[in-house]
Amino acid sequence: MLTLEQSHQETLQTEPAVLARAQQNRENVEQKTQQGYSEQTVWMLAVKMQRDRAAFCKLFDYYAPRLKGFVMRSGVSGAQAEEIVQDVMLTIWRKAGQFDPHRAQVSSWIYQVARNRQIDVLRRERRPMPEDLAEPDQATEDASQILALEQEAQRLRLALSRLKPRQREMVEKAYLGELSHAEIQEETGLPLGTIKSRIRLGLEKLRHELKELRSS
Amino acid sequence: MSEIRHHISEPLIAAYVAGNVAQPYALVIAAHVSMCEECRARMAAHEMAGGAVLEATDGHVISTDLRAQVLDALDHAAPNEAQAYQRSGIFPAPVMEALKGKPPKWKSLGFGVRQSILQSGDDGSVRLLYIPAGQEMPNHSHDGLELTLVLQGAFSDEDGRFGVGDVEVADDDVDHAPVAEAGEACICLAATGAPLKFRSWMPRLLQPLFRI
Ligand SMILES: [Zn+2]
Secondary structure (H helix, E strand, C coil): CCHHHHCCCCCCCCCHHHHHHHHHHHHHHHHHHHHCCCHHHHHHHHHHHHCCHHHHHHHHHHHHHHHHHHHHHCCCCHHHHHHHHHHHHHHHHHCHHHCCCCCCCHHHHHHHHHHHHHHHHHHCCCCCCCCCCCCCCCCCCCHHHHHHHHHHHHHHHHHHHHCCHHHHHHHHHHHCCCCCCCCCCCCCCCCHHHHHHHHHHHHHHHHHHHHHHHHC | CCCCCCCCCHHHHHHHHCCCCCHHHHHHHHHHHHHCHHHHHHHHHHHHHHHHHHHCCCCCCCCHHHHHHHHHHCCCCCCCCCCCCCCECCECHHHHHHCCCCCCCCEEEECCEEEEEEEEECCEEEEEEEECCCCECCCEECCCCEEEEEEECCEEECCEEECCCCEEEECCCCCCCCEECCCCCEEEEEEECCCCEECCCCCHHHHHHHHC
């Protein structure tokens, strides 16, 4: 499955260590997909943990066209949209360490990076961001939390696809940044409450782990 | 930290996530989220909704060079990042960033009340306010939304008690008269839409004395 992208990795493919690592990465990907992680999460984790270029290519091919379409919907020209896509995808590679599948989907993380970049470009100002959460050093993966979030994301996508056209348009406008807070409805028709609760559990667990790390 | 009871409203969080909130409000929201796990989780939920919209967007053909350019650039050194500020004392990281890492420059408003303006422009202003314990906040008018986040101490008004981490969301010209609680001085981060206009430079409680 990864053979196509491996041709993009021109670097020293023949070295046994590199081949062994590629094999290892492939096994990781298969194992995690079997666990029920979405492909996008698996690719992103491979980029984060193994700096896997083939996985990054997968992410690029999946997200870059969507990102371009998304950015262009706010009235940005094709050329400028591609500049934003380039910046966003490079940020994804460079800041992959910040991706935390217990609290975010790849798409929500990319959405966030894209909004920040667009604001930088359009308004020439950096928007204030919340304090980063301290991450435990040896972050242990909690598969049940990651899976539960994947399932919530699935429900969310389904709910979005089932909205009435008018309501869906309002939701899209809201997240494209075209509505003020006064124009945004309290009720979106999306199951955000359950998602919030799930992420809250993840945050509590993180806080707990940090406490244990500090006391040990 | 005592439990936070007053949060950012759902539409404001959504607008913040979508990047459609004026800079002064965005600072108060970012500061509150830094202190509030509930709102951090709500913010993440809205980011997921934004991600779902992104996923469902029809793709646009990407020019062939772009992919190669991005792959080429993976090995380049990342451009210098803006300095990351850390929380310091009662000030969460985004407030420290607005202060550029320095202590606030307080200006007296009289009667022990002080302010330190962090930003002021066409899209509104955001300031730190220092109200001595037991003192009433300066009476002021504002157009549109006012967000007030408590960083130290507490204040009370008709809408209830606001302690550390609580944020009061006052739409339009609510005539509220917040009073700082006895004990510790109250320090707030307050954002208003249009430039803040003080109706009087003295706290209202003291006004009758001066009308004689
Ligand atoms: Zn909150």
